[in-house]
Amino acid sequence: MYPGAHRKTDKYEKWDKQSGSPGATFSTSDHDLHRRRRAALNPFFAKRSVVQLETRISDKVTKLCDRLWEEWQKDRVVDLHVPLTALTTDIITYFCYGYSYDYLNHDDFNKEWEVTMRKMFDTVALRRHFPWLLSLVSLPFQFINKEPPIMKHFITAKEGIKKEVGRIIKVEPGTKSKEKESIFTTLRDSDDLPTEEKSVERMTDEAFILIAAGTETTAKTLTETMFHILNTPGVLQKLTEELDAEITSRDDVPTWTRLEKLPYLVISFDKLNKSLFTDSNRAQSSPRA
Numbered sequence: 490m491y492p493g494a495h496r497k498t499d500k501y502e503k504w505d506k507q508s509g510s511p512g513a514t515f516s517t518s519d520h521d522l523h524r525r526r527r528a529a530l531n532p533f534f535a536k537r538s539v540v541q542l543e544t545r546i547s548d549k550v551t552k553l554c555d556r557l558w559e560e561w562q563k564d565r566v567v568d569l570h571v572p573l574t575a576l577t578t579d580i581i582t583y584f585c586y587g588y589s590y591d592y593l594n595h596d597d598f599n600k601e602w603e604v605t606m607r608k609m610f611d612t613v614a615l616r617r618h619f620p621w622l623l624s625l626v627s628l629p630f631q632f633i634n635k636e637p638p639i640m641k642h643f644i645t646a647k648e649g650i651k652k653e654v655g656r657i658i659k660v661e662p663g664t665k666s667k668e669k670e671s672i673f674t675t676l677r678d679s680d681d682l683p684t685e686e687k688s689v690e691r692m693t694d695e696a697f698i699l700i701a702a703g704t705e706t707t708a709k710t711l712t713e714t715m716f717h718i719l720n721t722p723g724v725l726q727k728l729t730e731e732l733d734a735e736i737t738s739r740d741d742v743p744t745w746t747r748l749e750k751l752p753y754l755v756i757s758f759d760k761l762n763k764s765l766f767t768d769s770n771r772a773q774s775s776p777r778a
Contacts (some may be wrong), residue, residue: 497521509616509647512694515702526695529682533584533672540745542584547742549579552593568717574603574708580704585696586653603645608706628648650700651693658689672699726752 492498502518510516514526530540541558552592553576575592578599583589589637592599673696685691686777695776731753736743749755 495567503620510697512688512691513698514695515698516694525682526686529676529679530672530695533675542580543744544581549576550591550645551742553645556593556598567760570708571600571713572598573601573711573715574606574704575599577707577711578606578700578704580601581700581707583671584703585672585699587671588656588705596693602646603708606701606708609701610705611648645698646701647693648695651689654692654696655689658687658692706722 495663497520499520500518500523514523514530517523517526553572557567572593575595578592580588590599590602592602636658654673657671658677660668660677673692676682676692676695679687718728720778731751735747735751
């Protein structure tokens with residue numbers, strides 16, 4: 490299980506098949522090929538790269554706060570996992586494409602997308618035990634309504650991602666200068682990846698895993714975090730007091746560099762992360778754990 494960095498170890502192929510994206514780094518079993526694909530992605534998830542995206546993240550968080558304020562003024566009850574899924578989707582798609590799906594501007598935060606993501610993760614265990622279900626993904630799109638509901642969500646999501654990736658990979662000459670730098674424009678133009686590694690099919694698999702993981706896992710963590718903040722006596726008050734002392738006005742959006750110096754915020758979230766990890770280990774029977 491823990492071979493170390495200097496020992497070649499292929500991933501367990503049957504475990505990876507449940508993703509339905511054989512060309513993605515996550516699903517790559519061969520040790521050497523996995524290292525090459527992973528090396529191409531590593532720079533994007535270094536702290537420096539994420540910090541460079543911080544302004545965009547802050548804009549999306551501000552938009553989320555504005556939308557929740559509007560919902561509160563209309564006296565509506567909001568399932569927080571839905572807008573938080575819209576938030577994480579808008580952020581990860583911008584990181585991948587250079588533009589976002591803009592789900593935070595949808596009237597219902599595009600609840601259908603939240604359902605799609607949730608259903609895909611809910612059925613991971615089922616797909617792992619019945620991998621033949623994933624063969625349905627290769628069927629023509631016109632057959633989608635005839636397929637089992639659990640696969641309809643899966644196929645709809647992947648078809649949408651394929652269209653977005655195709656726009657980037659098959660960009661017309663002379664239009665690259667108008668693009669914003671993103672994960673897939675960089676991979677497309679990389680000299681370190683051979684041509685076969687830049688096909689629409691493989692890039693679609695890569696994008697599918699990145700977007701799915703960057704959407705549902707982060708939204709779930711944020712939702713759990715919000716619950717514990719509100720459910721644990723004293724936590725919200727202490728956090729509010731600490732943040733009020735740091736943030737001087739609505740326009741003063743603190744950077745992560747400032748936030749990570751706040752003792753109660755950092756210590757509380759560190760404890761929460763450890764608690765969630767422990768709870769997840771205890772709840773192995775739950776598909777969403």
